[in-house]
Amino acid sequence: MQGLHLTADLHDCQCADFWLTEGTILLECLTRVVAVAKLNVVGQVAHHFPATPIGRGGVTVALLLAESHVCIHTWPEQGSVTLDIYVCNFGGDHSDAAKALQEALIALFAPRHVERNILHRGSITGHLV
Amino acid sequence: MQGLHLTADLHDCQCADFWLTEGTILLECLTRVVAVAKLNVVGQVAHHFPATPIGRGGVTVALLLAESHVCIHTWPEQGSVTLDIYVCNFGGDHSDAAKALQEALIALFAPRHVERNILHRGSITGHLV
Numbered sequence: 001m002q003g004l005h006l007t008a009d010l011h012d013c014q015c016a017d018f019w020l021t022e023g024t025i026l027l028e029c030l031t032r033v034v035a036v037a038k039l040n041v042v043g044q045v046a047h048h049f050p051a052t053p054i055g056r057g058g059v060t061v062a063l064l065l066a067e068s069h070v071c072i073h074t075w076p077e078q079g080s081v082t083l084d085i086y087v088c089n090f091g092g093d094h095s096d097a098a099k100a101l102q103e104a105l106i107a108l109f110a111p112r113h114v115e116r117n118i119l120h121r122g123s124i125t126g127h128l129v
Numbered sequence: 130m131q132g133l134h135l136t137a138d139l140h141d142c143q144c145a146d147f148w149l150t151e152g153t154i155l156l157e158c159l160t161r162v163v164a165v166a167k168l169n170v171v172g173q174v175a176h177h178f179p180a181t182p183i184g185r186g187g188v189t190v191a192l193l194l195a196e197s198h199v200c201i202h203t204w205p206e207q208g209s210v211t212l213d214i215y216v217c218n219f220g221g222d223h224s225d226a227a228k229a230l231q232e233a234l235i236a237l238f239a240p241r242h243v244e245r246n247i248l249h250r251g252s253i254t255g256h257l258v
Contacts, residue, residue, distance in 0.1 A: 069189065084215070
């Protein structure tokens with residue numbers, strides 16, 4: 001279960017609108033980018049949110065990986081996106097693949113501001129319950 | 130997109146084995162616990178991993194929420210689980226619901242050690258791209 005969890009919160013995205021509103025297109029692209037990063041998809045799901053008085057609805061996309069998961073949420077009315085890429089090290093160290101995938105997705109959404117976070121997961125340093 | 134992302138890495142889980150190996154049961158229970166926390170499911174997906182020479186295969190479960198997502202990965206051969214609960218604050222502050230959900234899931238898996246992390250997401254404090 002030891003591995004790397006990368007998060008990135010993207011603001012003021014300059015990409016074409018459909019990347020923030022069309023889950024099917026986003027899922028298809030994400031699947032290809034994951035394959036390029038040599039990670040392996042084992043499941044997927046997407047949801048489109050309805051429009052609200054403040055703008056068009058966003059999408060949520062989750063890709064289950066043999067190496068763990070990728071989740072994307074979009075807020076088209078704000079031009080914002082959150083990315084989660086978690087890869088465990090079962091069968092090898094997938095950290096470089098996760099980092100490459102994150103950079104590819106950030107390039108896709110073309111944000112003006114990014115807040116990144118790196119979390120190393122699975123080490124036994126926590127508290128007794 | 131501002132919100133709270135809770136992670137917990139659970140070690141030496143004392144729960145019944147099926148919680149770590151049966152995605153259908155885990156998904157059903159998770160759906161109920163999420164409803165009790167007054168969060169709203171909008172999609173779900175599960176994957177069972179095959180057994181390996183070191184033990185039975187684990188499961189990955191992702192629940193898409195109106196408030197963002199929940200992901201669970203299990204490693205039955207290690208008695209380990211990772212939890213992710215991310216709730217954005219669109220439509221209200223769901224932080225208390227996320228914390229209640231996390232504690233309910235930790236109680237379900239009954240780990241002897243837990244590594245928790247709290248990540249506040251969506252604030253514009255990041256770097257220009």
